[in-house]
Amino acid sequence: MAAPTAERAPAARTEELAPAKKGKVGSSLLTVLAWIVGIGFFFPILWMVLTAFKQEADAYTSPPKLFFTPTLEQFRTVFDAGIGPYLLNSLFATVVSTILVLALATPAAFAVSLRPVKKVQDVLFFFISTKMLPVVAAIVPIYVVVNNVGMLDNIWTLIILYTAMNLPIAVWMMRSFFQEVPKELLEAASMDGASLARSLREVVLPVISPGMAATALICVIFAWNEFFFAVNLTAARAATVPVFLVGFITSEGLYFAKLCAAATLAALPVVIAGWIAQNKLVQGLSFGAVK
Amino acid sequence: MAEVEFDQASRIYTAGAKPAVNRLDLEIEDGEFVVLVGPSGSGKSTALRMLAGLEEIDGGQIRIGGRNMVGVPSRDRDIAMVFQNYALYPNKTVGENMAFPLKMRGVPKEERASKVRAAAEILGLSEYLDRKPRALSGGQRQRVAMGRAIVREPQVFLMDEPLSNLDAKMRVSTRTEIAAMQRRLGVTTVYVTHDQVEAMTMGDRVALLKDGELQQFATPAELYDQPANAFVAGFIGSPAMNLFTLPVSEQGVRMGSSELALPRSLRSRISDAGLSTVQLGIRPEQWTVGADGNGSGVKAQVDVVEELGSDAFLYAHLDDGEQTPVVVRTSGRSGARRGDQIALTPTSEDLHLFDPSTGERV
Numbered sequence A: 001m002a003a004p005t006a007e008r009a010p011a012a013r014t015e016e017l018a019p020a021k022k023g024k025v026g027s028s029l030l031t032v033l034a035w036i037v038g039i040g041f042f043f044p045i046l047w048m049v050l051t052a053f054k055q056e057a058d059a060y061t062s063p064p065k066l067f068f069t070p071t072l073e074q075f076r077t078v079f080d081a082g083i084g085p086y087l088l089n090s091l092f093a094t095v096v097s098t099i100l101v102l103a104l105a106t107p108a109a110f111a112v113s114l115r116p117v118k119k120v121q122d123v124l125f126f127f128i129s130t131k132m133l134p135v136v137a138a139i140v141p142i143y144v145v146v147n148n149v150g151m152l153d154n155i156w157t158l159i160i161l162y163t164a165m166n167l168p169i170a171v172w173m174m175r176s177f178f179q180e181v182p183k184e185l186l187e188a189a190s191m192d193g194a195s196l197a198r199s200l201r202e203v204v205l206p207v208i209s210p211g212m213a214a215t216a217l218i219c220v221i222f223a224w225n226e227f228f229f230a231v232n233l234t235a236a237r238a239a240t241v242p243v244f245l246v247g248f249i250t251s252e253g254l255y256f257a258k259l260c261a262a263a264t265l266a267a268l269p270v271v272i273a274g275w276i277a278q279n280k281l282v283q284g285l286s287f288g289a290v291k
Numbered sequence B: 001m002a003e004v005e006f007d008q009a010s011r012i013y014t015a016g017a018k019p020a021v022n023r024l025d026l027e028i029e030d031g032e033f034v035v036l037v038g039p040s041g042s043g044k045s046t047a048l049r050m051l052a053g054l055e056e057i058d059g060g061q062i063r064i065g066g067r068n069m070v071g072v073p074s075r076d077r078d079i080a081m082v083f084q085n086y087a088l089y090p091n092k093t094v095g096e097n098m099a100f101p102l103k104m105r106g107v108p109k110e111e112r113a114s115k116v117r118a119a120a121e122i123l124g125l126s127e128y129l130d131r132k133p134r135a136l137s138g139g140q141r142q143r144v145a146m147g148r149a150i151v152r153e154p155q156v157f158l159m160d161e162p163l164s165n166l167d168a169k170m171r172v173s174t175r176t177e178i179a180a181m182q183r184r185l186g187v188t189t190v191y192v193t194h195d196q197v198e199a200m201t202m203g204d205r206v207a208l209l210k211d212g213e214l215q216q217f218a219t220p221a222e223l224y225d226q227p228a229n230a231f232v233a234g235f236i237g238s239p240a241m242n243l244f245t246l247p248v249s250e251q252g253v254r255m256g257s258s259e260l261a262l263p264r265s266l267r268s269r270i271s272d273a274g275l276s277t278v279q280l281g282i283r284p285e286q287w288t289v290g291a292d293g294n295g296s297g298v299k300a301q302v303d304v305v306e307e308l309g310s311d312a313f314l315y316a317h318l319d320d321g322e323q324t325p326v327v328v329r330t331s332g333r334s335g336a337r338r339g340d341q342i343a344l345t346p347t348s349e350d351l352h353l354f355d356p357s358t359g360e361r362v
């Protein structure tokens, strides 16, 4: 055993070295690029968080002050303005709509992947075509319908709309994860005596759970950040955090720091959700590569 | 345990197209090890999956233990299958994988555990019971798949090329292990492979398929000694049988410029069939090699010598004007070399004769 390995080792090493050298320049360039892009994306958020801890006066200086005495005053103002109910509305609409989306998208995605129904392509196109109409174009009929059934300023209206809005994306995402599941797994389970429901629960779901986490996170982000429906269809009772944020933009007086504080608070739950889902998410998004 | 019958069973994937499995008839006895073999696309997997309940039966019947399986879902057929890629549940441990079919059948927990332990013992998997499949080698995964099939003590085992993902050496040793285990458990087994060596070494009987049609269903020895047609003759045996289409002559057949005399028994079979040309099959070991120039035999020139130690294969071509290739087995170290002129004479009376128009055995 020892002799062949010893013989082969040097050859293998030279073979590996050559492309590694070439790859090094490329990969360090990529690293630099990644950092630039990363910082580019991160900078506005850093600026927002920093501004949230400033006095209003400091927030308007140009160039922006990097060193200042931090204050929690803006956060106090935000809480005094009553962000609480808005946060609760956002949370409720987001969580319930995401659960509904997953509950509906999972069987739908299963139907169009592992057990393809006829005309799958048409079905899939129909799903995604519902995203092609600009929301602005749909808002008037939606408003009229919601008004007629007496559901204006009702959180369930938002839940229904958010579910509808995220469903096509979720079906498409879940479908791609389902397609990665070898069909022999289901066949083996059925041969082992599991019913379809049982094999879905015990065999398929554990395999696609990273994908479900990724899908859920996307739905959470979209629902949490949704503004257009919320601002048009809700008022005092059912309004969500994005609507609350806009309330800080006034035509007179300084509001930058307050707005940033509110925005920081609004962003926090998404960041936390992302952080919790991180492990699963990375697995989910690189699902194909891992398998 | 049960007998399995394919009764005119057909599978037609697309209406109008040629059936993937066409009116297959097989009667497999209780406890028998039957191998389905054939070239790629011959319908072996399809036939197996029909038995498993993973493909529809579009015509005829398949019966397990006398019970018609048309319309019966896989999970009610009491069969276990080993897949080519093993299809282990990736999120379950080895132990959970093997216990899964028992759990689905409501076997109590303690009994499950003891059965899994016993199976793991047989398969040498005891120390891996808590590992996930991805932390196992290919051979270990293969054994887990076997384990998942045997813990349940099903009526029938189905295996679709279970060894094709193993390296050559593992394939040979696992082949013996599977055959031995099957004999010990006595469970009726249907095994699919495209490898004729696997088929010949493992099966009690072998069913050879081509284009969805059964060519022959017989013991390995019968398949080798009495192939039903020219296709079977060419498929079984390695290197393959030499097949020549030759005009019939007074004393036998004409092979290029020389005449190959055939024994009376063969000549009468040709004349009974009323053939003027015949397809003659001669296995590589059915030749004797003489030096060129002593008059008798067919002249040939050696192109390649494959020395295997115990014996050697000569790849040669005939001096018949068409350079027809011929393979000859000789004893090892025969001294034959590339470029040698040799004279070949068939040794045996058991040469194979086929009707050149139908390919059927004469």
Ligand SMILES: Nc1ncnc2c1ncn2[C@@H]1O[C@H](COP(=O)(O)OP(=O)(O)OP(=O)(O)O)[C@@H](O)[C@H]1O
Binding pocket: B013, B014, B020, B038, B039, B040, B041, B042, B043, B044, B045, B046, B047, B194
């Ligand atoms: N799902 C399918 N739809 C349509 N045709 C199929 C399908 N599965 C198999 N076939 C066709 O049926 C025929 C038999 O296929 P099958 O998989 O049974 O062959 P096989 O003998 O197992 O071959 P291999 O040794 O390559 O696995 C082939 O011609 C194949 O193209």
Ligand SMILES: [Mg+2]
Binding pocket: B044, B045, B046
């Ligand atoms: Mg196959």
